[in-house]
Amino acid sequence: MLLRVIILLQCLLLIACTDSNQAQSNAKATAMAIKSQPILVGAAQYEAYLGALKDKRVGLVVNQTSQVDGTHLVDLLRDKGVDVVKIFAPEHGFRGDYDAGAHVKNTTDTKTGIDVVSIYGSNKKPDPAVLSELDVIIFDIQDVGVRFYTYISSMHYMMEAAALHNLEFIVLDRPNPNIAYVDGPILEPQFRSFVGMHPIPVLHGMTVGELAKMIKGERWIDKAEQLKLRIIPVANYTRNTEYKVPIKPSPNLPNAQAINLYPSLCFFEATPITIGRGTDFAFQVIGYSPVGLGEFSFTPRAIKGASMNPKFKDVTVLGQDLRASAITGLDLNIFINAYTQLTQANQVFFERPDFMDKLAGTDKLRLAIKAGKSEQQIKQSWQAGLTTFMQKREPYLLYKYNSLY
Structure with missing residues (x-):
């Protein structure tokens, strides 16, 4: 009798494992099918x-x-x-x-x-x-x-x-x-x-x-x-x-690198620092004069897409070339470092504080930077809000994660 029970349990376990493996196999096949198909907008x-x-x-x-x-x-x-x-x-x-x-x-x-x-x-x-x-x-x-x-x-x-x-x-x-x-x-x-x-x-x-x-x-x-x-x-x-993106979505986001850097560099629009408007590499550089932010030099000019007096028009500035940067998401370090460099040189950094606060959606980011907070400390301050947002947006999502990526 005991032997029959053991055999029965082994059979049930085998069936369960087979079903689980089949489910995993089906899920993998579905994921592979999605990945292999071209995106249709x-x-x-x-x-x-x-x-x-x-x-x-x-x-x-x-x-x-x-x-x-x-x-x-x-x-x-x-x-x-x-x-x-x-x-x-x-x-x-x-x-x-x-x-x-x-x-x-x-x-x-x-x-x-x-x-x-x-x-x-x-x-x-x-x-x-x-x-x-x-x-x-x-x-x-x-x-x-x-x-x-x-x-x-x-x-x-x-x-x-x-x-x-x-x-x-x-x-x-x-x-x-x-x-x-x-x-x-x-x-x-x-x-x-x-x-x-x-x-x-x-x-x-x-x-x-x-x-x-x-x-x-x-x-x-x-x-x-x-x-x-x-x-x-x-x-x-x-x-x-x-x-x-196959077509540049706006005149100053000419390529994928600019789109990657845009979330991190757009805050500079509220400062005297140029992010390359008036060049062929907008949102892929930063520069300033008279204080240099690096060794890369460039000269903004009035061109199509930046004809309305770009910052430092016809002036050579020194800064950083970020065209090969691996920055993605939201990186605050480059912004905080520029703030430190300008304030140490007695230069006004938050030239348009009201606009900075509109871009950030709060004055807390600007005030935290002025208070000397690190990127880690600043990002920690909004984690609770992000958690709530992620929960709130869940019912509206149309797309899932593909485990094969």
């Missing part, structure tokens, strides 16, 4: 959204990144018979050729004859008369996953406009090249501005589709409950899929 998945546009008047929130295999979304939709009525242009304009902060004008697209309506500057939401001409608004813009990158602020206002005017809002999702990182202080309400509108960290680790779900779900816009929101997710994409 939302815009490329026509069958998922064209039906919703039939006989509808469509407005597009797009720029130069809104392309599928080299063809712009405006042209794709028009070729498929979609009635594109309006184009809404964010910062840098419809074609991505306006300087940072430059006034984006209302105009007419010379190729298609479609009205281009600016949603950057004083007109962050279109006039009701413009919205009355629409049934659907589509958002398709490449983001970089950083809170102060203003495309997500424009998405916020257009989502709110859609909610208030009973329009459907469709997000054609795209990968986030910084999706692996969640870091930085959570924005505090009193520091809310167009470079930071939501209580999220500097690096939020979400795609625009996921963030749109969170904006609606957390009711960060007026009439959020009325918004008819639809997301077309990226196919064959995971939270640890490496992704290099």
Whole structure:
């Protein structure tokens, strides 16, 4: 009898092990299949959204990144018979050729004859008369996953406009090249501005589709409950899929290295230090004069994308060449070291403290640096907030981790 029991238990254990191994094998096969398939951005998945546009008047929130295999979304939709009525242009304009902060004008697209309506500057939401001409608004813009990158602020206002005017809002999702990182202080309400509108960290680790779900779900816009929101997710994409943006998302983020460094270097915009605007390697260097920050010399000049008096225009500065740097995520050391160098030389570092606090979403970062806190101490101060944020964002995530990466 005892022998039968032992044999039975061994059989049950064998079956359990076999089932477990089979489950692991199936999971691995699924992960491998996802990894081997090409990424398909939302815009490329026509069958998922064209039906919703039939006989509808469509407005597009797009720029130069809104392309599928080299063809712009405006042209794709028009070729498929979609009635594109309006184009809404964010910062840098419809074609991505306006300087940072430059006034984006209302105009007419010379190729298609479609009205281009600016949603950057004083007109962050279109006039009701413009919205009355629409049934659907589509958002398709490449983001970089950083809170102060203003495309997500424009998405916020257009989502709110859609909610208030009973329009459907469709997000054609795209990968986030910084999706692996969640870091930085959570924005505090009193520091809310167009470079930071939501209580999220500097690096939020979400795609625009996921963030749109969170904006609606957390009711960060007026009439959020009325918004008819639809997301077309990226196919064959995971939270640890490496992704290099094929088209520069703005004039001064020309390549993957600039996008990697952008979260760490953008704080320098509130200081007298240049981050290379007016060069061919913007957001890949730092420099200053008369105090040198290193041995690398460069001379900013007025060029396309930085024609509005870049810092140290026509002046040679000394600094650091970060084009081969391995910095990713949010690195505070380079910023803290520059603060130390300038203050020791009796130079004003926080030249625009109010703007620094808007970028950071708090005054605590600036005050901690002035108090001599280390990067480790500063980052420790916002860990509790990040933990809460990670829990809050969980229901809105569309993509999982792939164990094969």
